[in-house]
Amino acid sequence: MKKVEFENIGYFKEYYCNNDFIGSIVTQDADQDFGFMSRVFHVAKSDFKIGKKWIKKGSEYYTVLMPLCGKLK
Numbered sequence: 326m327k328k329v330e331f332e333n334i335g336y337f338k339e340y341y342c343n344n345d346f347i348g349s350i351v352t353q354d355a356d357q358d359f360g361f362m363s364r365v366f367h368v369a370k371s372d373f374k375i376g377k378k379w380i381k382k383g384s385e386y387y388t389v390l391m392p393l394c395g396k397l398k
């Protein structure tokens with residue numbers, strides 16, 4: 326049998342604050358585990374913008390990292 330090789334083309338990180346979806350960014354690096362169990366909780370050290378929405382300094386938020394669809398080599 327042939328071994329199938331799969332190329333990962335990146336990840337997207339979703340941001341949630343008060344269980345509301347804030348936005349997402351595309352990244353090449355997996356700086357945390359990925360999948361639905363990859364939730365990481367943070368406290369904002371400064372104001373920052375994700376898409377059109379802001380997360381204020383001191384707000385609690387969490388991120389979830391998910392893989393983008395890849396392609397076969």
